[in-house]
Amino acid sequence: MFLKILPGKIKSSVKPNPNPNNELTPPINQKSMKKKNKKQKSEFDFCKVCNRNHDEGQRHKYFPSHTNSLSKFFSRFQNKLTEVRFFLKNPSFLRLELASRNRLWCIFCDCDIDELGSSFACQNAINHLASGDHLKNLKHFLWKYGGGMDRVDAFRISQADIAKWETKCKSLKSEAAPCGGTSQGFPSGLSNDIHKELDYENLNNYEKNTLHHLNSNISNVVMPLQQHTNEYQVSRLEHSGVANVGSNMHVITSTLSVDPCDGTSLWNANNLMAYGNGAVNDSNCSGDVSHNKKGANQDERAFSRENISRGLQNITQISSFLLREAGGNVHSGAPPPWFEETQGDQLNVQLNQVSTLNKSGKLKLNPKRVGAAWAEKRKMEMEMEKRGGIVKSDCDPNWLPNFGRVWQSGSRKESRKEFEFEKQKQPNVHSLSEMPMEIKPYVSKRMRRDEGEHSGDPHLN
Amino acid sequence: MSYLLTTLTKKKEIDTIIRDTIDKVLVLRFGRAMDALCLQLDDILAKSSRDVSKFADVALVDIDSEDVQVYVKYFDITLIPSTVFFFNAHHMKMDSGTADHTKWVGAFHRKQDFIDVVEAIYRGAMKGKLIVNCPLPPERIPKYQLLYKDV
Numbered sequence: 001m002f003l004k005i006l007p008g009k010i011k012s013s014v015k016p017n018p019n020p021n022n023e024l025t026p027p028i029n030q031k032s033m034k035k036k037n038k039k040q041k042s043e044f045d046f047c048k049v050c051n052r053n054h055d056e057g058q059r060h061k062y063f064p065s066h067t068n069s070l071s072k073f074f075s076r077f078q079n080k081l082t083e084v085r086f087f088l089k090n091p092s093f094l095r096l097e098l099a100s101r102n103r104l105w106c107i108f109c110d111c112d113i114d115e116l117g118s119s120f121a122c123q124n125a126i127n128h129l130a131s132g133d134h135l136k137n138l139k140h141f142l143w144k145y146g147g148g149m150d151r152v153d154a155f156r157i158s159q160a161d162i163a164k165w166e167t168k169c170k171s172l173k174s175e176a177a178p179c180g181g182t183s184q185g186f187p188s189g190l191s192n193d194i195h196k197e198l199d200y201e202n203l204n205n206y207e208k209n210t211l212h213h214l215n216s217n218i219s220n221v222v223m224p225l226q227q228h229t230n231e232y233q234v235s236r237l238e239h240s241g242v243a244n245v246g247s248n249m250h251v252i253t254s255t256l257s258v259d260p261c262d263g264t265s266l267w268n269a270n271n272l273m274a275y276g277n278g279a280v281n282d283s284n285c286s287g288d289v290s291h292n293k294k295g296a297n298q299d300e301r302a303f304s305r306e307n308i309s310r311g312l313q314n315i316t317q318i319s320s321f322l323l324r325e326a327g328g329n330v331h332s333g334a335p336p337p338w339f340e341e342t343q344g345d346q347l348n349v350q351l352n353q354v355s356t357l358n359k360s361g362k363l364k365l366n367p368k369r370v371g372a373a374w375a376e377k378r379k380m381e382m383e384m385e386k387r388g389g390i391v392k393s394d395c396d397p398n399w400l401p402n403f404g405r406v407w408q409s410g411s412r413k414e415s416r417k418e419f420e421f422e423k424q425k426q427p428n429v430h431s432l433s434e435m436p437m438e439i440k441p442y443v444s445k446r447m448r449r450d451e452g453e454h455s456g457d458p459h460l461n
Numbered sequence: 462m463s464y465l466l467t468t469l470t471k472k473k474e475i476d477t478i479i480r481d482t483i484d485k486v487l488v489l490r491f492g493r494a495m496d497a498l499c500l501q502l503d504d505i506l507a508k509s510s511r512d513v514s515k516f517a518d519v520a521l522v523d524i525d526s527e528d529v530q531v532y533v534k535y536f537d538i539t540l541i542p543s544t545v546f547f548f549n550a551h552h553m554k555m556d557s558g559t560a561d562h563t564k565w566v567g568a569f570h571r572k573q574d575f576i577d578v579v580e581a582i583y584r585g586a587m588k589g590k591l592i593v594n595c596p597l598p599p600e601r602i603p604k605y606q607l608l609y610k611d612v
Binding site: 368407 | 476479480481483484524531533534535536537539540541547548549550551552553554561562563585586587588589590591607
């Protein structure tokens, strides 16, 4: 950036015009010239965010296109991270067959994180996000691509969080251990029990051993789902005279803190299965129910989807839900319940309006076009003909289109009048002109007329 | 003669087609099927009729038929092939640097020329212009001598 003033070559470096000495010092001269003229010249660099090469150097991260791409980039990654965070707060077991599906690409470390060999959902991902290497890469990334250094915590897991997670995992494991053998034997019988009885231990065992986590869909969806089922459970169990069911549901939202004290087993159950359980904290119940309605539809959808893939146990529950909500679901294409019927009608109306608008838009586009009035009129006529069978098609045999003639000056109407006049004038001429037409390939009207006049004059007179 | 394009021999047919072509350019070629230049033009018309089908219709008129003579006179057709353009039953003129703006006299050098001409007409018509400029360079416009009454 600064001109290097070399002894004995000051003049040459300063002068813009190449001097005789230039040949001796070309590289230095050019470099200094380049530095003078192009301060920003830098080598091409690849921007991971914009996915392109650029030679803007350090300035690139401030460009608006880059900031847009960056925000999109981050939001995409954040979506994936929300799932991980969910499992950070609610650790659950990971079934082996589903482990291969769980993969996360860390954009900061440029590495793939899979879940092979992990016993808990997103275990590897959580560990990675808490690692020191990841933090280092994250900071470097934010420095290089300008995300704002204050966003470091958004993309990693703090030590405190991971410590909590580990304790939860341990407790999960310890609870799962004694009940290891009972996983397979839970066909529909248990599902019936779930609704009707509160068999605390059975439920816990069952849930632990059959839990599995779907990929990205679950995290945001499952939480409200849980509350929804919670509500259901609450209502049913209240009917059946059992209290404290709803409070099972530790609301697993990011806002409320979960109290794991009554066993993470219950908590896990609530995550995905929404089974009523026994003794739980009352305190959490009230808060839960309020959230239920919001997420109701999402719950149902995710829940049914999830449950279908789960196994026999859930079938009963799904069907019960369906019975309850007979309006159809997303699979049947029904509008979501929050979309009331009136609104649905409005939507249809709007759609129709839009479609008609589109059509009318075309018409509106060119009202000034040539013959617009004629076209409209003609369209109406044609429609009437189609519908009513009104035969208007036989127009006047003397009808002539709007034509501006060659040798006339004035409006087209005048030309037509002229023509009509001429037509009346030469009815006899026409028959005589056929002879010359045979000889010549084509005889012009003028010539024909002239000939006609010569021969036809005596007749006229 | 092209078997793909409709040939009209009666005034009524011409009237019908002019009246029924709505919001599309109507290209009427007046000529004789056996004429060499007409054949050339017909060939180009036939080949490009599909390409312009969304905004133009093409039809041939046989000037040898008697019924059509009124149009031959009305349109001042003295040289063939002559192509007249209509839009919504209104006649469209094109200024191609020749003496006669009311029609296109002669054939086209290429398909694309024809398509360009029709497009220019369509665009002008949509804007409400009754006369448009020819998009072709002068070397591709057929030249002819127009006889006037006194000449």
